[in-house]
Amino acid sequence: xxxxxxxxxxxxxxxxxxxxxxxxxxxxxxxxxxxxxxxxxxxxxxxxxxxxxxxxxxxxxxxxxxxxxxxxxxxxxxxxxxxxxxxxxxxxxxxxxxxxxxxxxxxxxxxxxxxxxxxxxxxxxxxxxxxxxxxxxxxxxxxxxxxxxxxxxxxxxxxxxxxxxxxxxxxxxxxxxxxxxxxxxxxxxxxxxxxxxxxxxxxxxxxxxxxxxxxxxxxxxxxxxxxxxxxxxxxxxxxxxxxxxxxxxxxxxxxxxxxxxxxxxxxxxxxxxxxxxxxxxxxxxxxxxxxxxxxxxxxxxxxxxxxxxxxxxxxxxxxxxxxxxxxxxxxxxxxxxxxxxxxxxxxxxxxxxxxxxxxxxxxxxxxxxxxxxxxxxxxxxxxxxxxxxxxxxxxxxxxxxxxxxxxxxxxxxxxxxxxxxxxxxxxxxxxxxxxxxxxxxxxxxxxx
Numbered sequence: 001x002x003x004x005x006x007x008x009x010x011x012x013x014x015x016x017x018x019x020x021x022x023x024x025x026x027x028x029x030x031x032x033x034x035x036x037x038x039x040x041x042x043x044x045x046x047x048x049x050x051x052x053x054x055x056x057x058x059x060x061x062x063x064x065x066x067x068x069x070x071x072x073x074x075x076x077x078x079x080x081x082x083x084x085x086x087x088x089x090x091x092x093x094x095x096x097x098x099x100x101x102x103x104x105x106x107x108x109x110x111x112x113x114x115x116x117x118x119x120x121x122x123x124x125x126x127x128x129x130x131x132x133x134x135x136x137x138x139x140x141x142x143x144x145x146x147x148x149x150x151x152x153x154x155x156x157x158x159x160x161x162x163x164x165x166x167x168x169x170x171x172x173x174x175x176x177x178x179x180x181x182x183x184x185x186x187x188x189x190x191x192x193x194x195x196x197x198x199x200x201x202x203x204x205x206x207x208x209x210x211x212x213x214x215x216x217x218x219x220x221x222x223x224x225x226x227x228x229x230x231x232x233x234x235x236x237x238x239x240x241x242x243x244x245x246x247x248x249x250x251x252x253x254x255x256x257x258x259x260x261x262x263x264x265x266x267x268x269x270x271x272x273x274x275x276x277x278x279x280x281x282x283x284x285x286x287x288x289x290x291x292x293x294x295x296x297x298x299x300x301x302x303x304x305x306x307x308x309x310x311x312x313x314x315x316x317x318x319x320x321x322x323x324x325x326x327x328x329x330x331x332x333x334x335x336x337x338x339x340x341x342x343x344x345x346x347x348x349x350x351x352x353x354x355x356x357x358x359x360x361x362x363x364x365x366x367x368x369x370x371x372x373x374x375x376x377x378x379x380x381x382x383x384x385x386x387x388x389x390x391x392x393x394x395x396x397x398x399x400x401x402x403x404x405x406x407x408x409x410x411x412x413x414x415x416x417x418x419x420x421x422x423x424x425x426x427x428x429x430x431x432x433x434x435x436x437x438x439x440x441x442x443x444x445x446x447x448x
Contacts, residue, residue: 002083003043003081003083004043004081004082004083004084004085004086004099005043005085006039006040006043008085008086008097009036009039009040009086009097012086012088012095012097014095015036015088015095015096015097016035016036016094016095016096017033017034017035017036017094017096017097018033018034018035018036018038018039018042018086018096018097018098018099019031019032019033019089019096019097019098019099020032020034020039020042020047020079020081020098020099020101021098021099021100021101022053022054022079022100022101022102022103022114022116023054023100023102023114023115023116023225023354023356024053024054024055024056024115025054025055025056025115025354025357025417025420025421025424026056026057026058026303026354026424026447026448027115027225027228027353027354027355027356027448028056028058028060028447029229030049030053030054030056031049031079031101032047032049036097039086039097039099042081042099042101043081046078046079046080046081046101046104047078047079047101048076048077048078048079049076049077049079050068050074050075050076050077051068051072051074051075051076051077051103051111051113052066052068052069052074054077054103054111054113054114054115055068055113055420055423055424056424057424057427057428057431058304058428058443058444058447058448059431059443061427063420063423063424063427064423064427065423066420066423067419068113068420076106077103077104077105077106077111078103078104078105078106078108079101079102079103079104080101080102080104081099081100081101082100082101082102082116082218082222084100084219084222085099086098086099087100087190087191087192087226088187088190088191089233090183090186090187090190090191090230090234091187091229091230091232091233091234091236091237092233093237098226098229100222100226102114102116102117103117111416112413112414112416112417113414113416113417113420115354115356115357115360115417116218116221116222116356118356118357118360118413118414118417119217119218119221119356119357119359119360119363120218121360121414122217122359122360122363122364122367122412123217123218123363125364125367126263126363126367129367130265130266131263131264131265131266131271131367132215132263132264133215133217133261133262133263133264133363133366134213134214134215134261134262134263134264134270134343135213135214135215135216135217135220135259135260135261135359135363136210136211136212136213136214136220136259136260136261137210137211137220137223137224137257137258137259137260137355138208138209138210138211138256138257138258138259138260139208139209139210139211139224139227139228139244139257139351140201140203140206140207140208140244140255140256140257140351141206141207141208141228141231141242141243141244141255141351142203142204142205142206142207142242142243142244142245142248142249142255143177143180143205143206143207143235143240143241143242144205144240144241144242144243144248144445145162145240145241146240146241146445151248151249151441151445152164152204153204153205154177154205154239154240156176156177157176157177157179157180157238158175158176158177158178158179159176163176164204165204166201166202166203166204166206166252166253167200168200168201168202169199169200170200173200173207174198174199174200174207177238179238180234180235180238181198183234183237183238184209184230184231184234187230187234188227188230191226191230193211193223193226193227193230194211194212194214194223195209195210195211195212195227196209196210196211196212197209197210201253201255202252202253202316203248203249203252203253203254203255204249204252206252206253206255209227211223211224211227213260215264217359217363220355220359221355221356221358221359224257224355225354225355225356228244228355231244232244232446241445241446243444243445243446243448244257244351244352244448245304245306245351245352245441245444245445245448246302246304246306246307246309246310246350246351246352246448247306247307247309247310247350248441248445250309253310253315253316253317254309254310254315254316254317254350254351255310255350255351255352256310256316256317256347256349256350256351257349257350257351257353257355257358258345258346258347258349259345259346259349259358259359259362260335260343260344260345260346261343261344261346261362261363261366262341262342262343262344263282263286263366263370270340270341270342271283272286272342272343272344273339273340273341273342274339274342275339276339277325277336277339278325279334279342280342282370283334283342283344284375284376285369285370285372285373285374285375286344286366286367286369286370287323287332287334287344287366287369287376288369288372288374288375288376289365289366289367289368289369289370289372289374290323290332290344290346290362290365290366290369291321291322291323291331291332291376291377292365292368292369292374292408293361293364293365293368293406293408293409293412294321294331294348294365294392295321295390295392295393295402296402296403296405296406296408296409297361297365297403297406297408297409297412298348298392298393298399298402298403299399299400299402299403299421299425300349300353300354300357300358300360300361300403300421301348301349301350301353301358301361302348302349302350302353302393302396302399303352303353303354303425304352304396304428304444304448305396305428305429305432305440306352306440306441306444307350307352307396308394308395308396310350311350311392311394312394313385314385316328317347317348317350318330318331318347318348318384318392319384319385319391319392319394320384320385320387320389320390320391320392321389321390321391321392322377322379322380322384322387322389323376323377323379323380324379324380324381324384325379327380327381327382327384328347329383329384329385330347330379330380330384331346331347331348331384331392332344332345332346332347333345333347334379344366346362348392351448352444352448357421360412360413361412361413364411364412364413365408365412368408368411368412396425396429397429400422400425400426400429403418403421403422404418404422
């Protein structure tokens with residue numbers, strides 16, 4: 001894509017302020033506010049802030065003993081606009097633009113502790129082999145009334161009633177918040193986020209929106225990151241909260257962020273397509289790579305304490321390392337459909353993930369399987385929860401240790417990111433133990 005220009009602001013003169021923001025390890029935007037007249041200089045010169053700013057904990061605090069802070073003098077990184085360019089922020093009252101940025105070293109090298117650069121590194125590895133990943137994501141989230149002592153479903157603006165029940169694929173549930181969803185789709189159009197179908201899900205006030213597949217993993221991650229910001233911000237304009245936290249209600253299913261992907265060769269052919277239902281050797285190798293890396297990359301798919309409340313048997317979240325054809329109890333599902341669209345669905349991640357790190361982990365794992373020619377175990381049939389499968393870590397501390405000690409993760413992520421992620425999550429785990437359940441919900445509800 002061409003570099004962004006000032007033309008967008010000139011076509012939108014009502015925009016008087018700009019937010020320049022990068023994505024930190026937790027998916028939280030970090031950056032600066034400026035008048036729109038200052039944005040032209042941003043496009044050519046970028047901006048600077050401490051490299052440690054992309055490695056803060058969930059409260060926005062520095063990481064104790066991080067080499068990015070006192071040891072290095074808390075040195076600056078150079079942040080330049082991504083190819084995304086300016087996008088509107090329709091959840092704010094005043095017309096405002098967001099300029100996504102990402103971090104470089106002083107000498108111009110990408111800083112691979114930046115989640116977007118981490119994904120870019122994986123995309124380059126595909127490109128070097130003449131391959132392109134085609135990616136789509138499904139984002140689940142909750143609409144929540146958090147004005148009282150406990151979380152509950154918001155009152156419908158149409159009926160002025162509160163329906164305290166799960167409503168799978170309910171048109172009534174969608175219609176109850178029709179104004180919100182109409183505004184959401186209009187905002188997605190304005191932000192160039194390819195929102196597709198919306199459904200109601202199994203949790204209280206839970207919904208899912210699919211983003212259309214595209215042959216650009218970086219844009220797919222951008223879209224998911226921006227979509228999460230949009231949903232949370234727009235919900236507040238409508239008088240309630242929206243959250244992508246993995247498990248706000250203990251008695252109902254949590255929110256996932258499922259990823260569908262296929263891989264194209266240099267001629268544009270799907271390397272998973274064998275003309276039938278089973279898929280090619282390349283599909284099996286990619287599945288094997290995903291399964292091989294899944295245990296050690298659980299910290300990416302379940303990055304928070306609350307994430308592990310979702311990953312329990314019979315909860316619509318996978319717990320075993322297995323794959324299957326057309327089976328939603330498995331961690332890896334091969335959907336049915338036309339052979340030309342043969343793809344892999346990775347079902348482990350919660351809605352609370354960082355989209356850049358999630359896609360880097362999934363696509364990077366698939367590529368290691370293809371490179372190594374790995375064969376997966378036999379696909380399962382029936383209920384995956386009832387089978388004797390190797391298990392995904394169910395404790396946050398175990399996932400942190402597995403990520404740190406893994407022999408596979410350095411093939412996907414840079415050493416800086418692995419170190420920073422481990423230090424961040426150990427600090428968060430320490431301080432989360434001091435909080436009661438309500439305080440934990442309060443911090444996760446708006447941040448993830």
